[in-house]
Amino acid sequence: MALYKEQGLKIYNSMTGKKELFTPISEGNVGMYVCGPTVYSNVHLGNCRTFISFDLVFRYLKHLGYKVRYVRNITDAGHLENDGETGEDRITKKARLEQIEPMEVVQRYTVDFHNILEKFNNLPPSIEPTATGHIVEQIETIKTIIDKGFAYEVNGSVYFDVFKFNKDHDYGKLSGRALEDMIANTRELSAQSDKRNPQDFALWKKAEPQHIMRWPSPWSDGFPGWHLECTVMSTKYLGESFDIHGGGMDLKFPHHECEIAQGEASTGKNPVNYWMHANMLTLNGKKMAKSTGNNILPTEIFSGNNDILSKAFSPSVTRFFMLQANYRSILDFSNEALLASEKGFNRLIDAYNSIDKLPSHPSNSSFPVREWRQRCYDAMNDDFNSPVLIATLFEAVKAINAIKEGEIQITKDDIEVLKTTMHDFIFDVLGLVDVAAVNENNLEKLSGAVELLINLRAEARNNKDFATSDKIRDELLEIGIQLKDGKEGTTFSID
């Protein structure tokens, strides 16, 4: 029996503001769409948080036994820097600055995006469609929306008629806005507009002569509106209605609101059952953003080459740091928080690695392993509450250490359950990586060498030659290998 049948997963639905029991449209199958990046510069850590959050969702759904189709787009068509009617798009601008082709920009930063997410041990999505690869489909959807009367053409551009849509639909229901309020609070736009109303948004834009990224369409040589690609590609690969749509909080309005409008206008159906929004990662208390320069790149964290951190941190430690907060909470990035996470992470991994050496008791188990395992699931079932999961895993860390000390007992069967559960959650669900264990072949040789030193040190200690024993201990520590004297002998860990 699939796990999902016995575990009641609840998801916080941004649309209703409530945690709801998750029931996919088709039993056992999940369709999930997540808004991907615009590839015009290096992906920064704030971007990564969102994708790590949804990687957790993806991993847990899979762990529960669902067959998941995870679609995440790459926005590679040029979109304008602001809502003005003229101006350069981001990708073209970058291309001009770096004196390369726009598609070279796209390629370069798509590769960067993939590399970084791989370092964070994110699983690749099932389908990663690009906006430029779906121009034909986007044009078809625009035609449909025009036919249904929810869009109009002006001077080669096509706009979505928000006012007309709002007459018998609710534009703003996701973000809790009312169209009337938006009208009252509309900012003055200096640029001249072809729109009937400022709230209308572009489905197709006629390209200015200097605009390089352009495609022919029935209305003009131009390019699609930003919101359209997600509607088109989610519909194409997941259907007119699908289960989960995710993205960063900052996309809730207007991007996701527009997606709903486009979907409902073109198909008449509610496109998404569960909306999920990952919250922002802040730096110095402010949102990380490419446009303001308030950000840090993952490579700067891994290398330690930055002004914020006192040392380098591995991708897994960084990921662990993020997973210690709920995806719906704002999380502030700081050196102190990373240092704390690193210690905790190492303690967790060390405990896991020591399970194999635990002594078993023929009959007694004073640690309630099965009850504990269910609490791990309970945590994740409660809207992917990774911080509570981690807290629960630390209960096992305590137990493991207590067993090691001989303070409590556990049976062989329970050790097996403990180990499997720890492995499932640490590595499969949370997606953490034991850096030292990655290269197992070399680790074995290294272990042999360290064991030799441990034995030499033990001999020296027996002979009360503490100068030698301390030399071995201290110099190993300097290299990054810590010896740990316990009741059952000495073990070691590698930083």
Place this chain on the structure above:
RNA sequence: GGCAUCGUGGCCGAGUGGCUAGGCAGAGCUCUGCAAAAGCUCGUACAGCGGUUCGAAUCCGCUCGAUGCCUCCA
């Protein structure tokens, strides 16, 4: 200005109408040749002011503050 979210101990961060997660840091103890590691113990926090309640940090109202969105952004 509008909409939204949030304000938890030294720091990071969960959670809940009554039984006060977890990590890091700190103090004491145990173990140890010394240390580290590990274990045990300790610290009683929920912005402020009112209200509802037998009881609220948890519900309601107000005040203050922060952040996000309202223009591209994960």
